Amino acid sequence: MMNPSIAVLAGDGIGPEVMAQTLRVLQQVAPQITTKHGLIGGAAYCQYKSHFPTATKQLIDVCDAVLFGSVGGPIEAAEQPQWKNCEVNSILALRNHLKLAINSRPAKFYPALKDISPLKNERLEACDEILILRELLGDVYFGEKRTYTANGYKIAEDTAKYDENQIAQVAHHAFKIAATRKQQVVSVDKANVLDTSKLWRQVFQQVAKQYPEITLTHMLVDNCAMQLILNPAQFDVIATSNLFGDILSDAASALPGSLGMMPSASFSSKGFGLYEPSGGSAPDIAGQNKANPMAQILSLAMMLRHSFDLHTEANAIEKAIENTLDAGFRTQDIMQVGRRAVGTQAFTDEILHHL
C-alpha cells in the first residue's frame, strides 16, 4: 500500500492517554503510516453537538484503517448531553457507518500473569488464547425496537434478525482463522429456543462442509458461559451472534485478569478494519497516567497485521509486551498485592525498550 494512512479517534476518558503512548509505538515500528486525528464521543459532542460528526465520517472515509480509543463519561454524569447515549451514538454508529460485520476479540493468557487471573492456576495450565468472533451488524442490535402502550400498560419489544448471508460470512471467517490455529470452531447459539439460532446452526453446518479439516461443535450459550469458567482450555475459536458475543467476550476477557489487556478488531465484508480496546473509557482513572496501554497497543498490532500485512512489526510489538511483563513491569490493574505499579507512560517506555 502506497502512503498508508489511518484515522486516529482517541475519544474520551483514558482514550487520549493510551492513544498517545500507542502512537509512540507506531512511530517506532511503522513511521511510514500517516495518522489523521478525528473527534468522536463526548469530545466530539463538545465541539460539534454530535457524537459522530460529519467531519469524522469524512476523515475515516479517506483512511485505510481506524484506530479507535474509547468513548463515554462517568456514570454520575450519564444525563449530561455530551454523555447521554454517547456509546451507542459513537460505537454503534461507527459500526454501522463502516458496515463492520465481524468483531474479533482475543483473550490471551500470559504465563507471567497467572497469579492475577481470577482462576486457580491449575485451570490455566493449557490456556493460551481464546478468540471470540462476534457478528456485529445483526441480531437485536440493529433490529426493530418499539415501546408503546396497550391497555394502559407500557410494552417494549426488540426484534432479533439474521439472514443466512450474515451468518455465512462469520462462519467462513471462523473456519479460515481456525485453519491457522487449532482446527476447531465452537459455534455458540441458543438453538433450543431461538429461530435466529436455529438458522445460525444450520448455516454453520452448511459452511463447515467446505472446511472438512476443521472440527465444528455447537454449544448453547448458557453452557458456554459456564464452560468458559470451568474449563477455558477447551476453547480456541468461538463464533457467535452479536448479543451473545457481547456477553461472552466480556466473560472471556475477565479470565486472564484484566480487560485492560484486551484488544479487538472489527472488519467489514470488504476487509476494512477498525481496531480498539475491548474495554471502555474508564473515567474513574482517566488523566491519571494509570491506565494499562496494552489493549490499545495490541489493537495497533492487530491493525498492522490485518490492515497492512506488517506481520513482523505486529509480532515484534506482541513479543515486546510479553517481555515487558516477563521483566516484572505491571500497571495497577494487573499488579499483585504488595508490588508497585508503573504508570501508562513508564510501561510504554519499557515496551519501546524491548522493541
Add this chain to the structure above:
Amino acid sequence: MMNPSIAVLAGDGIGPEVMAQTLRVLQQVAPQITTKHGLIGGAAYCQYKSHFPTATKQLIDVCDAVLFGSVGGPIEAAEQPQWKNCEVNSILALRNHLKLAINSRPAKFYPALKDISPLKNERLEACDEILILRELLGDVYFGEKRTYTANGYKIAEDTAKYDENQIAQVAHHAFKIAATRKQQVVSVDKANVLDTSKLWRQVFQQVAKQYPEITLTHMLVDNCAMQLILNPAQFDVIATSNLFGDILSDAASALPGSLGMMPSASFSSKGFGLYEPSGGSAPDIAGQNKANPMAQILSLAMMLRHSFDLHTEANAIEKAIENTLDAGFRTQDIMQVGRRAVGTQAFTDEILHHL
C-alpha cells in the same frame, strides 16, 4: 395446609436416581406430604407420544407443588423422536402451563469446597450466596418467532417482549427478598441498546421507591458476566430478564464448582412453586449412581420452605448437607484429585445420618 400433596416428575437421565434419594429425605423430614408420580420428557414420550402429556397436566393441577427432576437425552440421540425438542417441549411447556413467572437460583459457596471452585481462594473469601432472580415467561422465550425466505435468502427473527407488569412482579419479588438478606439488588439489563431493557430499568427504578431501605444498582449484562468472575463477592441478589438470567445463572453456578449442587425454584404470580435442579439430565452418567443428589435435595428444601412454610425442616436439610460436606463426603463432581468419591446413595445416606 391439610393433606398436602406434591407432583413428583423425575424425568430422564439422572432424574430418577436423584429423585429416589430425595424422596428418602422427604419421607424422613415431612412424611405428611403425599407424593404423586407423573411422567415427563423422554420417559413420557415413550408412553404417551408427548413430552408433557395430559395425564401429567391433570396430576400437577391437583397438587400443591411440583418437584421436578430433569429431562433430555444424549446429544448423539438428539434426533430420535423421544429426545427431539424434549427440553423445550417439557420445561418451557411446564413453565407456560403453570405460568411460572419468576425463577430463583441460589449459587451457594460452601467453605468446605473452596478447593473445587475454579476461582482462586482469595476471590472466594467474602462469597456466601449469589441469588439470581430471573423473569421466566417473557423476553425472547415466548415472543414471536419466524423463519422465512426473502430475495432467495433465509431470514429468521425472534422478538423479545416485556410489559411493565411482568417486570414489576420481578422487581417486587427482588426487593422483598433483598429485605431479608443484604438490602441490595443489582438489576441487570442492556439498557444502552434494548428497548425492553430501557423499560426494565424504568420499572425497577419506579418500584424501588416503595422499598427505600434497599439499594438498587443497575449493571449492563456484559459487565455483569465479567464482574461475576472478577469479583463475585459484590453480589447478593441479581434480578434480570429471561435470556440474560439463563446465561448469568449458569455462569454463577460454575463459580462454586459444580452445577450438581444448584437447586432452583420457580413461582407463579399466585405463589405456586416448581422446584428443580439447575442442571440437566446428564445422560453421560445416568444410571451409574454417580450423580450429585444435592441439587435435587436442596430443591426439596426450597419447596418445603416456600410452598409449605416448613422452615425448620428446610433448614435442617441444608444444615445436614453442609455437615456432610464438612465431614469430607464428596460425589465425583465435587471431588478433589486424589480423593475417593462416594455414590449418589451413599452421599444421601450421610445426609440422612446428619439430619
